Amino acid sequence: MRMRMTLAAATTLAAVALLGWQMGSAGTATLAQEKAAYKAAADPLPSWNDGPSKRAILSFVQDVTTEGGRKFVPPAERIATFDNDGTLWAEQPMYFQLAFMFDRVKALAPQHPEWKDKEPFAAALKGDVKGALAGGEKGLLEMMAATHSGMTTEEFSQTVTDWIATAKHPKTGRLYTEMVYQPMIELLGYLRANGFKTFIVSGGGIEFMRPWTEKVYGIPPEQVVGSSGKLRFEMREGQPALVKLPQVDLIDDKEGKPVGIQTHIGRRPIAAFGNSDGDQQMLEWTASGHGPRFCLIVHHTDAAREWAYDRQSSVGRLDKALDEAASKGWAVLDMKKEWKTVFAFETK
Amino acid sequence: MRMRMTLAAATTLAAVALLGWQMGSAGTATLAQEKAAYKAAADPLPSWNDGPSKRAILSFVQDVTTEGGRKFVPPAERIATFDNDGTLWAEQPMYFQLAFMFDRVKALAPQHPEWKDKEPFAAALKGDVKGALAGGEKGLLEMMAATHSGMTTEEFSQTVTDWIATAKHPKTGRLYTEMVYQPMIELLGYLRANGFKTFIVSGGGIEFMRPWTEKVYGIPPEQVVGSSGKLRFEMREGQPALVKLPQVDLIDDKEGKPVGIQTHIGRRPIAAFGNSDGDQQMLEWTASGHGPRFCLIVHHTDAAREWAYDRQSSVGRLDKALDEAASKGWAVLDMKKEWKTVFAFETK
Secondary structure: OHHHHHHHHHHHHHHHHHOHHHHHHHOHHHHHHHHHHHHHOOOOOOOEOOOHHHHHHHHHHHHHHOOOOOOOOOHHHOEEEEOOEOOOEOOOOOOHHHHHHHHHHHHHHHHOHHHHHOOOHHHHHOOOHHHHHOOHHHHHHHHHHHHHOOOEHHHHHHHHHHHHOOOEOOOOOOEHHHOEEHHHHHHHHHHHHOOOEEEEEEEEEHHHHHHHHHHHHOOOHHHEEEEEEEEEEEEEOOEEEEEEEEEEEEOOOOOHHHHHHHHHOOOOOOEEEEOOHHHHHHHHHHHOOOOOOEEEEEEOEOOOOOOEOOOOOOOOOOOHHHHHHHHHOOEEEEHHHHEOOOEHHHHO | OHHHHHHHHHHHHHHHHHOHHHHHHHOHHHHHHHHHHHHHOOOOOOOEOOOHHHHHHHHHHHHHHOOOOOOOOOHHHOEEEEOOEOOOEOOOOOOHHHHHHHHHHHHHHHHOHHHHHOOOHHHHHOOOHHHHHOOHHHHHHHHHHHHHOOOEHHHHHHHHHHHHOOOEOOOOOOEHHHOEEHHHHHHHHHHHHOOOEEEEEEEEEHHHHHHHHHHHHOOOHHHEEEEEEEEEEEEEOOEEEEEEEEEEEEOOOOOHHHHHHHHHOOOOOOEEEEOOHHHHHHHHHHHOOOOOOEEEEEEOEOOOOOOEOOOOOOOOOOOHHHHHHHHHOOEEEEHHHHEOOOEHHHHO
16 A cells, blocks of 8 residues: 555656646646655655765755754745756757747848848858857847847747747757756756745846746746846837837846846745856855755766766856865766756657 | 634634734745635635725635636736835835935944035934935935945845834834734735735835845745845855945836836736835736736825825825726725724734
């Protein structure tokens, strides 16, 4: 009987974790189901091998949830923040939001005949990614402004929703939402089942993530922190609208991450997860609070199942933060050794 | 038996609602208790008279929580936003944050001998509020910068915590946290018990509210939206710190309220509560979404128990929004007629 219950619980857990897709719609009720499933599961992190990272996570969660224990943290203060690109989903061969941007340049080209002769748009339209990015930050900001502003927040959200439902990753041919790390999906659910509130704190665009994070990660829009542009409230055809402006509001990267955390969350996380130098300040900010703290860096070491890169990479460079992890004792996850599964589609 | 249970439930409800003070610390557990108490209570809004506002609230909540009903709204989308000054707590004879600011000017004066001869500080130090505010926005921003920036977010938070624990309202002699409206405390709890997520969206300072909103309203820091200044991440004595800068980041008032809502929450509320023209755009934004919507304006009509003011008031002016409420059919709460109790201390 005991075994049957555990099996049933494990099945429920797998269903909840693998079919995270359905999480968002049911809201509170599903969170309760998620909690029950994780509490009953024999192994709450089945896609993690028994390694130092998994043991450190389990031990930390045990510590902060043990009532009366020396390291107990009240549920309200159990804030965990996650970088997105390279931490929750892949980021190679380029940040997925750039793929979205290039697709938008192509989609909008008919309304901009001048782009044919104007860089970086001309290169982008020929599918020449390197050429389009050769203009550096200035060219990138031009393309971002052209594709990420001028419309209402609701129009932009619909565009993202349509794109994410159909666009495919250039290497795997999978939907981008299938390029999420199965072990991290389990970790998010495990933390929530233990009273944590999980937040995304990403350099990616806040409005680019919000339309799908609830379905994919179980993280609602109000728990997504990201880079943002300014907004203007105005009347459009007699209806109130919020229009996306080309001016930058927050670059939620490096020093911007603790700023984004304070602005949106208003308290310091007790756990933070990242994978690059862009996450260094978030990890420092988290680690330097009082009481028990947990910081982890995802180290991309698996060239076969994913990608292997760190100090020399132009995408997700991990250099200074890797040194600091060693000196400060932050956990460094070896993806190749410590993850049994990387993507859920591997096991199908 | 039935009656005894109802009485017990009502007692629990009263304990939860009146002693909201204890809410924050226990987090999730207390939210569960709160839900149970409200569900079991015979009357979830005991400080409200049976009037049009109470009936409209009960009917709206019934509609959006009836599964299978035409107006059902999934829990994840049950977002309710509340203005603070004049909606959740009083705002006369001046916004309470101004009282804090004047007290800070006095406390910091020894470090600023030059203030004795410099307006608006000189007037503020003499206790001449009118004189100190005579300089208009420029003088006010100078005093705000002097009292609300330069320190770390944690230092500022501690200053607010100390002040709010001791400062007294000039007319009632009560703590400012006792100047909250008992019917609104009940309403917040009632909405949460029905799956709503409650947010503050206030023109007041976000960092001024966060240190006490969880205890007083059951609203955690991450659900507080307010006006904010820019922050800078830096190392102070080898430790990471967030320093409050004198530059304005967001004025969360009028057109700024829908902007603050989108930036922090990322979805449109289905219910919004305000009391002044500063809330008009938040109410418009809320009302113009698809599906069932609820908008309410607190009309200050009770000169005996609170204050009576609207179109001519310099604090919390309610003029255009009152006209729009009439034309759009938003609920307008008549405080004198519809609230049995205004402040909890009345009944003690």
